[in-house]
Amino acid sequence: MRIKRMIVVLVASGVVFGGVLGFVQFRQSMIKSFFANAPKPVLTVTATPAVMQDWRAVVPAVGTLQAVNGVNISSSVSGLVRSIGFQSGQDVRRGQTLLALDSEVELGDLRSAEAEMALARVTYNRNVSLLRSDTVSQAALDKVEAELKVKAARVAGLRATIAKKTILAPFDGTLGVRKVDLGQYLEPGDTIVNLQDLSKMLCDFTVSQKDLGVVSVGQTVRMTTDSWPGETFEGIVAALEPQIDAKTGMIGVQASFPNTQRRLRPGMFAKIEIARAEIDRAVTVPNSAVSYNLHGDAVFVVTETAGADGKTIRAVERRVVQLGDRRDGLVMVHKGVEAGELVVTSGQVKLQNGSLVEIAATDPLKPAAAATP
Known part of the structure; x- marks a missing residue:
């Protein structure tokens, strides 16, 4: 009796599981049949023909x-800024005074050096006269002459230092933003302003x-x-x-x-x-038509066939292309596309090989322009 009950239970379980399995397989078969027989969606894209044109490689x-000419204006000597002769962004001419440093100490030293040089010159001239009467020796005259040259060199050095206290524009140009203020102490090499021709x-x-x-x-x-x-x-x-x-x-x-x-x-x-000097004839397409990929650049070419009802059916074919130079929004195609073939210029993201398409006049992804009143 117990064995018969187990057999009945096993048979019933097998029937139930078999029914469930059969239903699942039937549902999957129906779903597969539905998608297989469902019409392909028509996607809207824009397209333009590939063009054969003269192409000068670059x-x-x-x-x-x-x-x-461009330089950061700076001073080669140190000192306090006494006056500023320019404004930020101003156009200046060559030789125009830009900035002056305080030179009172150097002017005082110059006056003292000039007085010493004048005395040395008088002494030299006197010794030249005395040499003619053999009152002084040639050695004494040479010493006085050397002292005069030393005094003259010191005067020239002070004058050069004083001249460096005035900063002049080295060429015509436009100044940048001022980097110094009145009363500021400048070290040699500190930037005053930038000047560009x-x-x-x-x-x-x-x-x-x-x-x-x-x-x-x-x-x-x-x-x-x-x-x-x-x-x-x-x-x-x-x-x-x-x-x-x-x-x-x-x-x-x-x-x-x-x-x-x-x-x-x-x-x-x-x-x-x-x-380059030479001019080539090349097939060109817009840059936007190319899908760049590490495995090969490609474009979608629109193909047309006649349907059973006589209507034209447009589909796309994905082609790997060999590209050349790019310029002014165009790219040269060495291989993969012929002149006159339509290439998709927008909407490629949703496409795959064999997708049905409808060509729009404008990019479907861009908002329509506002109507002119």
């Missing part, structure tokens, strides 16, 4: 701007030795800066370093740029482009 570089800017950068044949003095250079986005400044190559850095294989280059409007400032970082 040598890119990054440099730093500096003024053609902004009429012309220099840009120092380096290029690879393989591009040495492309770069020459007088060649046109294009420059862009973050301070003035969308604007290009043109200059020329002013100088090349005579020696290549053996450790890096790079050569130093200096370019010159006119700066009549004073929009360029020393210390700015700049992107440099030196155009």
Whole structure:
């Protein structure tokens, strides 16, 4: 009796578990069938055709701007600031007085030294007259002459020291912020103010030795800066370093740029482009069309097929591309895309190979512009 009861329980349990397992498998089969037969969503993207155009390759570089003349004005002697002859940010001319240090002590020493020099000159002239009558010896005259030269040298030294007490502008330029005050005691080398000649800017950068044949003095250079986005400044190559850095294989280059409007400032970082002489024909696409990846850069190309109802079906094909130079928002494509093919320029994040797409006139991710009243 007990054995029969156990058999009944086992049979009932098997039926229950079998039913549950069958239901789970049936549900999974139905879910898989639903997703397999569900229509693919149509994603909205923007696209533009790849274009074949003339492309002049460039040598890119990054440099730093500096003024053609720039210096921190300082004094070579110490002293109290007696007067200041400039304002912060002022334009000055070469030779203009910027600052004067107190020189009363030196002026007093100069007057004393000049009196001693005058006495030494009188003594020398007297001994010259006495030498003609053999009253004094040549040795005595030589001693007096040496004393006169010593006195004259001391006078010249004091005059030079007094001249250094007056600080003059070494060249035309624009002053920065004043660093001193009246009555302040200056030590030699203390900065008074910064002076920059902004009429012309220099840009120092380096290029690879393989591009040495492309770069020459007088060649046109294009420059862009973050301070003035969308604007290009043109200059020329002013100088090349005579020696290549053996450790890096790079050569130093200096370019010159006119700066009549004073929009360029020393210390700015700049992107440099030196155009090569040859012109190539190349397929180009917008930078926004490229998905950059460590495993290979790729673009999504729009393909068109005719549907059963006669409507055009657009899908995307992911292609790995070989890229070249980049410039003005475009990138050169050496391999992977042909001229005239549509490439997706926005909305790539949600795409995968074979996704259905609808091409919009504007970027669907950007808010629509406000209507003009």
